[in-house]
Structures are given as structure tokens and as C-alpha cells.
Amino acid sequence: MTAPVSIPSTTQSVNAVSVSHSPKSSSLLHDRLAQRHDTASDFQPKVLHPIENDGLKLLLLENISQEAVKAFRAEGFDVDHSTKSMSENELLEKIGQYHAIGIRSKTKITARVIKAATKLLVIGCFCIGTNQVDLNTAARAGIPVFNSPFSNSRSVAELVMSELVALSRQLFERTYELRTGLWNKQSKGCWEIRGKTLGIVGYGHIGSQLSVLAEAFGMRVLFHDILNIMPLGSARQVESLDALLSQADFVTLHVPETPETIQMISTPQLKLMKRGAYLINNARGKVLDIPAVIQALQSGHLAGTAIDVFPVEPGSNGSPFDDQLNPWAATLRNIPNVILTPHIGGSTEEAQRMIGEEVSQALSRYLGYGSTLGAVNFPEVDLRVISTEEGDRVRLCHVHRNQPGVLKQVNEALSPYNVEKQFSDSKGDIAYLMADIADVSRQDFNNLKDRISSTDANIITRFLA
Ligand SMILES: NC(=O)c1ccc[n+]([C@@H]2O[C@H](COP(=O)([O-])OP(=O)(O)OC[C@H]3O[C@@H](n4cnc5c(N)ncnc54)[C@H](O)[C@@H]3O)[C@@H](O)[C@H]2O)c1
Numbered sequence: 001m002t003a004p005v006s007i008p009s010t011t012q013s014v015n016a017v018s019v020s021h022s023p024k025s026s027s028l029l030h031d032r033l034a035q036r037h038d039t040a041s042d043f044q045p046k047v048l049h050p051i052e053n054d055g056l057k058l059l060l061l062e063n064i065s066q067e068a069v070k071a072f073r074a075e076g077f078d079v080d081h082s083t084k085s086m087s088e089n090e091l092l093e094k095i096g097q098y099h100a101i102g103i104r105s106k107t108k109i110t111a112r113v114i115k116a117a118t119k120l121l122v123i124g125c126f127c128i129g130t131n132q133v134d135l136n137t138a139a140r141a142g143i144p145v146f147n148s149p150f151s152n153s154r155s156v157a158e159l160v161m162s163e164l165v166a167l168s169r170q171l172f173e174r175t176y177e178l179r180t181g182l183w184n185k186q187s188k189g190c191w192e193i194r195g196k197t198l199g200i201v202g203y204g205h206i207g208s209q210l211s212v213l214a215e216a217f218g219m220r221v222l223f224h225d226i227l228n229i230m231p232l233g234s235a236r237q238v239e240s241l242d243a244l245l246s247q248a249d250f251v252t253l254h255v256p257e258t259p260e261t262i263q264m265i266s267t268p269q270l271k272l273m274k275r276g277a278y279l280i281n282n283a284r285g286k287v288l289d290i291p292a293v294i295q296a297l298q299s300g301h302l303a304g305t306a307i308d309v310f311p312v313e314p315g316s317n318g319s320p321f322d323d324q325l326n327p328w329a330a331t332l333r334n335i336p337n338v339i340l341t342p343h344i345g346g347s348t349e350e351a352q353r354m355i356g357e358e359v360s361q362a363l364s365r366y367l368g369y370g371s372t373l374g375a376v377n378f379p380e381v382d383l384r385v386i387s388t389e390e391g392d393r394v395r396l397c398h399v400h401r402n403q404p405g406v407l408k409q410v411n412e413a414l415s416p417y418n419v420e421k422q423f424s425d426s427k428g429d430i431a432y433l434m435a436d437i438a439d440v441s442r443q444d445f446n447n448l449k450d451r452i453s454s455t456d457a458n459i460i461t462r463f464l465a
Pocket residue numbers: 149150152153156201202203204205206207224225226227254255256257258260261282283284308309343344345346347
């Protein structure tokens with residue numbers, strides 16, 4: 001049996017309930033509120049344990065932070081940690097003994113690996129993307145996959161702020177000149193960003209963070225998004241991309257790569273931009289038509305650009321960034337007031353730490369409480385925590401194929417008991433049901449487990465108590 005898995009945030013949010021007492025309120029209402037307050041502050045979430053897994057084994061690869069290792073060990077997991085990734089063959093040999101695996105982007109979890117992972121319950125991608133995992137095969141095997149898609153939003157927004165200033169002050173040109181021994185003090189074509197208009201394309205996690213930072217610098221912020229979004233501060237949503245392009249002194253892109261956003265900034269859009277404007281792309285490499293941007297820079301229509309993401313990027317550090325990779329690379333490298341960075345928008349210590357915390361918590365919450373909130377390939381299901389005062393409860397976590405009649409079968413099995421809470425949802429072929437059941441004896445539990453796990457749609461049935 002593994003040691004408790006704790007979820008501090010849930011406890012805090014429950015304990016945080018507070019009630020203000022008005023001297024004029026009727027005593028009945030007052031008493032009721034006070035009672036609620038007392039109940040809330042006494043609330044203790046029950047820590048659940050997987051009933052049948054005797055010691056959950058966790059494999060952490062690719063140098064996932066020592067904090068995560070310590071946290072998992074403190075929760076009772078038996079953790080194997082490696083600084084390296086594993087090849088498919090190495091995984092095929094080792095994966096069968098583990099209940100959970102944490103990886104970054106280099107380890108590939110293929111269909112063959114998933115087939116060999118007979119005990120695997122969950123996969124944590126300690127990074128932004130999940131392309132390295134065969135998500136459909138994992139879902140069909142009843143294995144949710146968690147990642148951390150938005151932990152680096154602030155890091156990207158801060159990089160853009162620095163680029164706004166660096167472009168408008170020609171900072172990289174001056175630095176380059178001085179490094180090569182040339183003193184060239186000048187103010188021509190150098191501007192403050194205060195009072196200028198920033199046009200943000202895509203007002204999601206990054207775009208909205210940036211909006212707040214830019215206003216603090218005294219910028220006027222306009223944004224364009226396909227959704228109607230409540231602006232932050234004094235920012236203003238404009239009706240079209242064209243309207244944004246024609247008004248902004250700086251345009252910055254923060255959209256995902258979709259069929260609509262590929263090459264969304266090309267020659268016609270660049271022509272709409274003000275002469276002397278600046279363009280920044282930290283989103284995805286394909287949203288910019290880079291040869292068109294080169295022409296706009298060479299003609300002087302654009303005063304500068306900062307690009308962090310490219311249509312084709314080198315696979316590893318130390319690789320060349322040249323014309324073999326992208327045919328315009330050498331030309332772009334030689335244009336003044338162009339800032340080129342190797343996809344580092346989200347690469348900060350803080351973002352790495354947040355990724356570690358977020359994915360570790362998701363793994364613990366799934367293994368200990370059954371919650372799939374935030375899973376990329378799975379229906380998102382959760383039940384509120386069980387209080388220590390709620391007596392003997394057993395939590396059923398039942399992953400099954402999404403087909404007619406399953407709930408009927410499961411509920412027939414549960415019908416002799418009091419089902420306190422139940423929630424199920426489906427995504428594609430996969431459905432997931434959680435239920436809290438009261439007063440189940442050890443013997444009843446064994447019967448229940450046999451009955452539910454032998455239903456024809458069953459994929460994985462777990463009980464937590
Ligand atoms: N450079 C880096 O290191 C780095 C790091 C993190 C994220 N990113 C990239 O930044 C981009 C934005 O990330 P996010 O976390 O803010 O995403 P998000 O999903 O939170 O926001 C994207 C926004 O773009 C909007 N949008 C979608 N299609 C649009 C269109 N055609 N026109 C206008 N708006 C549109 C969406 O409605 C949404 O509000 C993504 O492409 C992401 O991959 C890059």
C-alpha cells in the first residue's frame with residue numbers, strides 16, 4: 001500500500017470559505033451562516049489510497065527536476081530517475097514494471113511501448129507539447145496523458161516586452177557594433193515605446209499577459225482575436241486583423257498554428273502595416289511568410305523584426321541555422337535591426353519549475369484521487385474530495401469503451417450500495433466514470449471489483465479508499 005497522496009490546494013480552497021457577519025442579519029440566517037463557517041473550517045479531506053497497487057512505481061526520465069522526485073518520494077512512490085531519455089527498445093524492456101512515467105520531449109511513447117506497459121496508469125509530459133506520445137493508443141489503453149501547456153505564458157510575454165524596447169532602440173545593432181570595436185552613438189530612428197500602439201494578434205494566455213505589461217509601459221493596446229474577449233485594462237478589441245495592422249506601431253503574433261493562421265502575415269498584410277512599424281513573432285514558425293518579411297525589411301517598410309520561431313528548426317543545440325534548413329536564413333541573418341532567437345520564448349527557470357509542479361500534481365491527483373482534469377487525450381472527470389467525516393467511502397474509477405449499456409451494467413453492480421456521487425464523461429472512443437460509494441465491506445469490494453472489471457467495455461477499473 002502506498003503512502004498518502006496529498007492535494008494541498010483543494011484543502012486550502014475549501015478552508016478558504018469565509019462568511020462576514022452583519023449585526024442586523026436575522027439570527028436564523030446568522031446562525032445558518034455561522035454553522036456553514038464552522039463546518040467549512042472543520043473540513044478535512046480524506047487522503048485516498050489505491051486499494052490494490054502495493055507500492056506505485058514511477059519512472060522519471062530526461063532529468064525531470066529533483067523537486068518533483070522528492071515530492072513523489074514524499075508521497076510514497078518508488079521513484080526511478082534518469083537524466084537521459086530512453087530508446088524504444090530500452091522502454092520495451094523496462095516499462096512493464098511501472099505504474100507512471102514522466103518524460104520530456106525526447107522520449108517517444110509509441111504504440112509498442114504502450115502495449116508493453118501492462119501496469120501503466122498515467123503518462124506525464126513535463127513540457128508543453130505531447131507529440132512524442134501516441135495519444136490515441138494511450139487513451140484506448142486507459143492511460144491519460146498530462147502536460148503543462150500554459151506554464152510559460154509569462155516568460156513569452158516578458159520576452160516580447162524586451163523585444164519592443166530592443167527593436168525601437170536598435171539595441172542589437174549598437175551592441176553588435178560596439179562588440180566589433182565601433183562607437184556609434186545616435187538617436188535617429190530610436191524611439192520610446194511609451195505612447196506607441198501595440199497590436200496583439202491572438203489575445204489568449206500570452207497575448208493578454210502582454211497587454212497588461214505593455215500598458216504599464218504606457219503603450220496603447222489594440223488586439224484582434226477570432227473570439228470576443230473581455231479586454232484587460234484599457235486594451236481595445238478591433239473588428240479585424242486589417243484594422244489592427246493599419247493602426248499599430250508594433251504588431252506581435254500570439255496565435256496557434258491552424259489552417260487559418262498559416263502565413264497569416266504575408267505581402268498583402270505587410271502592406272497594410274504603417275511604414276516604419278515593427279513586427280514580432282514568438283508564436284509558431286509558419287504564421288509568418290518570412291521571404292515577404294525580408295522584402296518589407298529591405299525596402300524599409302518595416303523598421304525591424306524579432307523572430308523566435310521558424311518553419312523548420314534545428315533538432316539540437318550546436319546545429320547550424322543556415323540556408324539548407326530555411327533557404328532565406330543567410331539573407332535574414334544579415335539584415336540590420338533583426339532579432340533572431342532560437343525558440344527561447346518560454347525557456348526560463350520559472351517556466352521549468354511551474355511545468356514540474358503542474359505535471360507532478362496532475363499525476364498525483366490522478367493516481368490518488370482519480371481526477372483527469374487537464375488530461376489531453378481523456379474525458380475530464382473529477383469528484384470533490386471526500387471528507388474524513390464521511391465514513392467508509394470507496395471511490396470507483398472506471399475507464400471503459402464508450403458504448404451503449406455500460407452505465408446500466410455498472411449501476412446494476414452498484415445498486416445494493418449508496419452511491420454518494422457519480423460523474424462520467426466521454427471523449428471519442430473512451431469514457432470515464434467516477435463514483436463514491438458508501439459502506440462497502442472488504443468482501444463486497446472484491447465482488448464489486450470482479451463484476452465491474454468483467455463488463456465487456458472495461459478497460460481499467462481502480463478503487464481508491
Ligand atoms: N516561443 C515560444 O517559446 C512559445 C512558448 C509558448 C507558446 N508559444 C506559442 O504562442 C502561441 C500562443 O500561445 P497561447 O498560450 O497564448 O495560446 P492560447 O490558446 O491561450 O491563445 C491563442 C489565442 O489565439 C486566438 N486565435 C486563434 N486563431 C486566431 C486567428 N485566426 N486570428 C486571431 N486570433 C486567433 C485564440 O482565440 C486564442 O485567444 C501558440 O502558437 C504557442 O504555440 C510559443
